[in-house]
Amino acid sequence: MNVVTGYDKMSNDISTSTISKSISKKEKEYLSKTKKSGIKKVVLNDGVFSPNFLPNNISHRKQEIEHLLEHFLPTRFQKYCSDLSLYGVTGCGKTLVVKILKDALSEGVENTFYVFVSCEVNSTSSAVCKSILDQIGVKWVGSSVSGYINQIEGAISGKLLLLILDEVDLFLKRRKTNENLIEVFSNWDNCVLVFISxxxxxxxLLKDHRTISRLHLSNMIFEPYDEYDIFDIIKDRAKIGLAETSFDDNLLREISQFTAQYNGDARVAIKLLHRSAEYAEEEEDEKINTPHLNKAIDSLEVDNKLSFIKTLPPQHKVILISIYNASKNFKNPTIDAVYEEYKRLVRYHTEWRKLARHTVEVYINELETYKLIQRVVGKGRGRGKGREPTCIITTFDVKKFEEMLKR
Ligand SMILES: Nc1ncnc2c1ncn2[C@@H]1O[C@H](COP(=O)(O)OP(=O)(O)OP(=O)(O)O)[C@@H](O)[C@H]1O
Ligand SMILES: [Mg+2]
Incomplete structure (x- = not known):
């Protein structure tokens, strides 16, 4: 039994013969669905909606690109230029623009290494160094960061390294000592640093003033997109990813207007376009309509709630799991039932201090403020007999939450 989720391993077992039967059943369903009479596909190319896709056309960033090209041009001649700090709200094209520039600048250049490291994926010093070594074609040996640093230093000796650290704030927040790596690179005359955040x-987040003073930082900001910019971006994406007759300007306008609430995050707009198209396809409609878009917006909310749950402090998470577990037994559990379940969970995890009932209740109130749960106040008068107790209802997608717990 998994103590946290309450899953019973026995009831979760599945035999290989059951899997085979299940595959052939699902295969038949799948084939009958795809064979269905001449229904046209809406999504023609899923790849263009992936976060890693680099489009040929970049709208509304011409000025920024020209400015960056001018800044980095000396590096094509192995000449140093100042370090750069690039920032802007989420989804405003920072990663896309820098990745495209990196590819363009490196073309035909031999003595400058252009390296892009995502600190979201590589959040330790060791991972950053290994990613650099991989990209400059050096096989990393051993397991010490100082060893990797020596390898990088040796490989770029007499050459230039332009190192882009995307989401650098995540790297610095992850571990205090990560700052040391930036200090090392900032000391090298043949390393140009680009920080994106x-x-x-x-x-x-840089605590050592020597590091800050060694960096020769120029700053650049990407302004957020407005709804007209977003419209152009998603129109381009729709043209290369969707069936020509499946979308129109009205739909794209609806998406871009909605995205204005998200500070013009192009990622959100592209996700909504893709999801609405998938819903249209699922419902065997050839054209994407407003109900498909509304469904996509609802599913985005679900995703947002789950991402938010991941960032909750540990005790809030345990209380949420207690509510989820108690819901399985009582449908809409009372606070007493939740607290019983909470006590059961913390008994198995000595690292979690058991909180008093009233503190748990305070946290439950917070979870309600975050709109993850809802309290249904019991009917009846006063506190006495005849009053139904207050129950708790979960308002996040329980199925997805369950999948998250299993991972
Ligand atoms: N000007 C643009 N033209 C075409 N597509 C764009 C443009 N700007 C952003 N996009 C697309 O929007 C999505 C988000 O862009 P990107 O990842 O570059 O944002 P970001 O600024 O790095 O965001 P974050 O701060 O969250 O990392 C990507 O799918 C990207 O292809
Ligand atoms: Mg980015």
């Missing part, structure tokens, strides 16, 4: 105050 959506936090304009990311430098405050």
């Amino acid at each position: 959506n936090d304009p105050g990311w430098h405050d």
Whole structure:
């Protein structure tokens, strides 16, 4: 039995013969669905909606691109240029623009290495160094960061390294000592650093003033897109990813207007376009309509709630799991039932201090403020007999939450 989720391993077992039967059943369903009479596909190319896709056309960033090209041009001649800090709100094209520039600048150049490291994926010093070594074609040996640093230093000796650290704030927040790596690179005359972040105050995370003073930072900001910019971006994406007759300007306008609420995050707009198209396809409609878009917006909310749950402090998470577990037994559990379940969970995890009932209740109130649960106040008068107790209802997608717990 998994203590946290309450899953019973026995009831979760599945035999290989059951899997085979299940595959052949699902195969038949799948084939009958795809064979269905001449229904046209809406999504023609899923790849163009992936976060890693680099489009040929970049709208509304011409000025920024020209400015960056001019800034980095000396590196094509192995000449140093100042380090750069690039920031802007989420989804405003920072990663896309820099990745495209990196590819363009490196073309035909031999003595400058252009390296892009995502600190979201590589959040330790060791992972960053290994990613650099992989990209400059050096096989990393051993397991010490200082060893990797020596390898990088040796490989770029007499050459230039332009190192882009995307989401650098995540790297600095992950571990205090990660700052040391930036200090090392900032000491090298043949290394140009580019930092990308959506936090304009990311430098405050650098605690050592020597590092800050060694960096020769120029700053650049990408302004957020407005709804007209977003319209152009998603129109381009729709043209290369969707069936020509499946969308129109009205739909794209609806998406871009909605995205204005998300500070003009192009990622959100592209996701909504893709999901609405998938819903249209699922419902065997050839054209994407407003109900498909509304469904996509609802599913985005679900995703947002789950991402938010992941960032909750540990005790809030345990209480949420207690509510989820108690819901399985009582449908809409009372606070007493939730607290019983909470006590059961923390008994198995000595690292979690058991909170008093009233504190748990305070946290439950917070979870309600975050709209993850809802309290249904019992009917009846006063506190006495005849009053139904207050129950708790979960308002997040329980199925997806369950999948998240299993991972
Ligand atoms: N000007 C543009 N033209 C075409 N597509 C764009 C443009 N700007 C952004 N996109 C697309 O929007 C999505 C988000 O862009 P990107 O990842 O570059 O944002 P970001 O600024 O790096 O965001 P974050 O701060 O969250 O990392 C990507 O799918 C990207 O292809
Ligand atoms: Mg980015």
